[in-house]
Amino acid sequence: MRLDYRQADFETRFAAFLTTKREVSEDVETDVRAIIKEVRARGDEALHEFSLRFDGLDTRATGLAVRSEEIDAAFSATDPDVIAALQLAHDRISSHHARQMPRDDRYTDALGVELGSRWTAIEAVGLYVPGGTASYPSSVLMNAVPAKVAGVERIVMVVPARDGALNPVVLAAAKIAGVTEIYRIGGAQAIAALAYGTQTIKPVAKIMGPGNAWVAAAKRQVFGTVGIDMIAGPSEVLVMADPDNNPDWIAADLLAQSEHDIGAQSILMTTDEAFGDAVVEAVERQLSTLSRADTARKSWADFGAVILVPDWDTSIPLADRIAAEHLEIATLNAEELAGRIRNAGAIFIGAHTPEVIGDYVGGSNHVLPTARSARFSSGLSVLDYVKRTSVLKLGPEQLQSLGSAAITLARAEGLDAHARSVSIRMNRREGS
């Protein structure tokens, strides 16, 4: 798809482009509701039955919990270069996220009123890890490391083991990240177990991590009983590149998104039509050599786009409307343009910062707001694993200073008992 800002119908086509739906949301609400009901009612027994039915695994025989020997064996079986890369990623993610730790605030104002904000870690979180090809060790690090940094005591991972098989690199990543419990279950039943608990699995307070339609529906249904992270959609990248770039580099970046999912979206924004053509040709050339060529080709054909803009000033409001999960800026004034962007999950500055570095070893989190939600939400951070309690403390004098206004507003809202709870304390000073 090509969009040219200079064409008369650009605004209409761009507006339509923004609202293109990239995933078919299967309606599994009812099935999921039934599965959750079963797990709540029958606990482990239900988990055993569902694992046998959906994963072809007899968890009665294997046990639900993945044993430490299994985890150590997986770790030993993993290529040392991969272990070293995971360790490097872990250390960089850990040190970057440590800077996100919010500070408590306690102060006394001019009236002598004490106010405060106190942060505490969530006691226990669940981390869903998909099975099969979407089972990414890097995502284990991105979800578990911030929890560790935040001080979460229980980090409970669930991962489906189709026919008993678990990805050893995922287990190795869990060990490196400090995951405290791992269970070989998946789907809506795993989400239900995390939310409500079973004989074997103690409930958690919040559930993170991506999953298929069943997992997403289950997360929505248990929300309220536990917290959940965002419901992530297919990934996307917007690359702003000027003609000075090597078309092959930019094409590789576009394909790195496209290979994720047929619903993924790769967008090139450029000021030079010939350069845009060169990138499109490079995409075609590189496609043929990819192991996931089918996925990448479909994603690029269905949702890929080249947007031609007259100048970079014009690109800013368009980029803010796209509100891309990933924004690469490979232009001479990249730093200056980045400073003017308002809506983006993450910005990658300069031609030597491919988005892929952020997927693995940059140190920032790769769990980012998709489908234009960067307009109102942020990527995963330590803040998702802590919560704030506000603190208020008045003495008799402060109550005298503020009491009358509180009573006035309570009466204006027709809340007598509210007014009395203050007035009863203002008329007399005794009492502890």
Added chain:
Amino acid sequence: MRLDYRQADFETRFAAFLTTKREVSEDVETDVRAIIKEVRARGDEALHEFSLRFDGLDTRATGLAVRSEEIDAAFSATDPDVIAALQLAHDRISSHHARQMPRDDRYTDALGVELGSRWTAIEAVGLYVPGGTASYPSSVLMNAVPAKVAGVERIVMVVPARDGALNPVVLAAAKIAGVTEIYRIGGAQAIAALAYGTQTIKPVAKIMGPGNAWVAAAKRQVFGTVGIDMIAGPSEVLVMADPDNNPDWIAADLLAQSEHDIGAQSILMTTDEAFGDAVVEAVERQLSTLSRADTARKSWADFGAVILVPDWDTSIPLADRIAAEHLEIATLNAEELAGRIRNAGAIFIGAHTPEVIGDYVGGSNHVLPTARSARFSSGLSVLDYVKRTSVLKLGPEQLQSLGSAAITLARAEGLDAHARSVSIRMNRREGS
């Protein structure tokens, strides 16, 4: 309801107490879906029809927007004492929330990699204000002031005007808080208008504020297209009080919650049975004189509780499991106990800090996590009106340092295009 820690069945009864459902969630999904569809398809026309049908108001005649003359008139018609109290509340909320503004972070690590977190305000937010008796001016301040502090440009308020009537104090509070637009619409149609926009109303990026079952269902349905705040349930308070307290003060605090809603919950936790009895008697005495006695009596009868504990050490884990929206601690060692509590929306320390002060003029926010969600979420703050963009910047040297590890992990995940987007840049240095 009375719970005594020393009794054999305490754990069973306490566990049941924790899971008591306090609201009947009406199933309005289908009606709401239809309303949203209409507003998306027909915009203002649909709003006019729904306002006529549900609010008995001809918005074709009045216009959807509340005019500045109407707002100024409401302001002038409001009792000067109320205006002064609103102004005091506004100033205290504003100065407290200003301390919550997160700071940008940009740094260069040992390898020369530049990382950063940049915070920006959400461009436009919608604030839903219920009609009728639940229409609280204080809630307008609590939702709008943090938006103003965060730097949100458009703060769009919607409020249903049953038979054309608007609460003048709500309009006065909106003026004081700096709300930029007000529309006389409510229900699911107002949420749809905020999320998708109409000819008159430009869409917002996030929707805040409480509402009835239709509003809550509409917020859930538009979530993803826009952000939403928490779905708030009925209010609750846990008061930890020792026998040194005046039973009448504590009774007043319990009733201040109970008068809100028949689903509200007031819990007294004490170490002294006789004191508990005295508070219960005081509640009965005070009930008779309340204008909202019926609501308070039903809430107290259905969900009120007195929990007897042998000592305050015992109370801490129980309070953390209750994870109360509001926690009042009126004991001699209140400060010390407060420091040991992990799960609470807000803590009010000492006998001269009734929770009601926090509802109006304390300065902290009164929008807090209900129904035990303080285990995993926080009260409303400036953070709900901003979002974070992470920034990453590498030069050729940094790409050389980190590239191999990224390629190793990409290959381990079977993502060729990911690997190529890095390797293609490592083999040659030219390009911008």
